Amino acid sequence: MRSAEPGDLQALTALEQRCFASDRLSRRSFRHHLRGRHSALLVAEQGGQLLGYGLLLLLRGTRLARVYSLAVEPQARGQAIGEQLLKQLEEHALSRGRVFMRLEVAVNNAAAIGLYERCGYRRLGLYSDYYQDHQDALRLQKLLRAPREQLPVQEAPWYGQTTHFSCGPAALMMAMAALDASIEPNQTLELELWRESTTIFMTSGLGGTHPFGLALAAARRGLAAAVYLNSEQPLFIDGVRSDDKKQVMMLVHQTFLQQCQQAVLPIHYREFDDSALQQWLQRGSAVLMLISTYRMDGKKAPHWVLVTGLDQHCIYLHDPDVESDWQQPIDCQHLPIARADFDKMSQFGAARLRCAVVLANSAASC
Structure with missing residues (x-):
């Protein structure tokens, strides 16, 4: 193994x-991962012959690794080569600070x-029509270190955002659907919510979405909503150079x-921490958080995510943005972020803005 x-x-x-027979990695893809900073490509070799390989993706800014592909020479199967490669990938993931491994595998x-199941992987769900040959895929996950309090x-x-500016509506739809099973996220609703909550402008291009606007959109659809933020100043204008754009955003x-x-919609101007997230989730609320994506993609952009859980080590997120060609929706669901990293990630801009939109079926849960 090397x-x-x-x-x-x-x-x-x-x-x-x-x-x-399908979904093959190209020569270009292998070349990319040979020099990739956030991937590991390991091979099994015997007598100068390549008998197998394993490709691991390390999701930037997270505690998550993904087995992107694992292959063993057909004539060499039955010698535990796949199991040895998988173990090496897990050890590499642990050495890089990852605590979860995920993968997908054809149901047939x-x-x-x-x-995978012998090696401790457990089923998370099913993707329909996942592969090029229309086969379904099982989604599997393994915790790489000792279980912790959940x-x-x-x-x-x-739900994956369908435009680069609609992370807020996508996160809001996920939250709404978590509270009301009759709500089905779709692009029509995504764009409708964006129109209701947009800041019009942002640092570049079309505007993102304002927490007040997202809360109002949820309230119009029958949910209780509250906004928590640590600043009373107009939001997102620090990174905008044009005075005309600033004026519009302030308005x-x-x-x-x-x-x-x-609408008597509560706005709480105060600091809050992970203990508040825990209390909201324990009450059955859905929590949207504003983060900076810098630790994930190197861009200092405001981005909305849905908080789906927490334990003593990590905060878990549904991220609506499938950011790269190598990512899949599986990489963006219940994404584990170390608490210390999330604390920094959830402070946006020079003013360290921290903001949450809390939704519930009753005002008492907000």
Whole structure:
């Protein structure tokens, strides 16, 4: 077992062709992962012959790793090569601070499913029509270190934003659907919610969504809503250079504020911490949080996520943004973020804005 090298490229591509009839990794993909900072490509070799490989993705800014692909030479199967590769991938993930491993496997691949379940992977769900040949995929996960106390979990469907500016509506729809099973997230509703809650402008391009606007949109649809933030200043204008844009955003802020006051929608100007998140989740509320994506993608952009749970080590998020070509929706669901990292991630901008929108079926839970 060793790390793959550029000289393995031809053998890796040939092995991929022999092992898979569809959803194959290309030569270009292998080359990308050979030098990737957030991936690990390991190979099994005997007598100069490549017998298998395992590809691991390390989700940036998280405690999550993903087995992207695992392949063993057909003539070499039955020698525990796949199991050894998997163990090496797990050890590498642990050495890089990851505590969860996730993967997907075709429902008709009994041998692979057996391997993963023997190695401690448990079923999380099912993806329909996942592969190019229209096969369904099982979603599996393993906790790589000793079990810890499990605190509240919000069961919520995951929805991926369909535009680069609609993370707020996507997170809001997930929260609404968690509280009301009759609500089905879709693009029509996503854009409708964006129009109701947009800041119009942002640092560049179209505006994101304002917490007051998101809370008002939820209240119009029958949910109790409250906003918690640590600043009374107009939001998001620090990074905007144009005075005209700032003026528009300040007017939008003031209008939303007046609408909240007219609707008697609570706005709490105070600091809050993880203990508040725990209390909200324990009451059955759904919690949207504003974060900075810098630790995840290197961009200092405001981004809305849904908090789905927490334990003594991590905060778990549904992130509506599938950020890269190598990510899948599985990578964005119940995403584990170390508490210390989340504390920094949830403070946006130079003013360290911290903001949450709390939704519930009754005002008492907000």
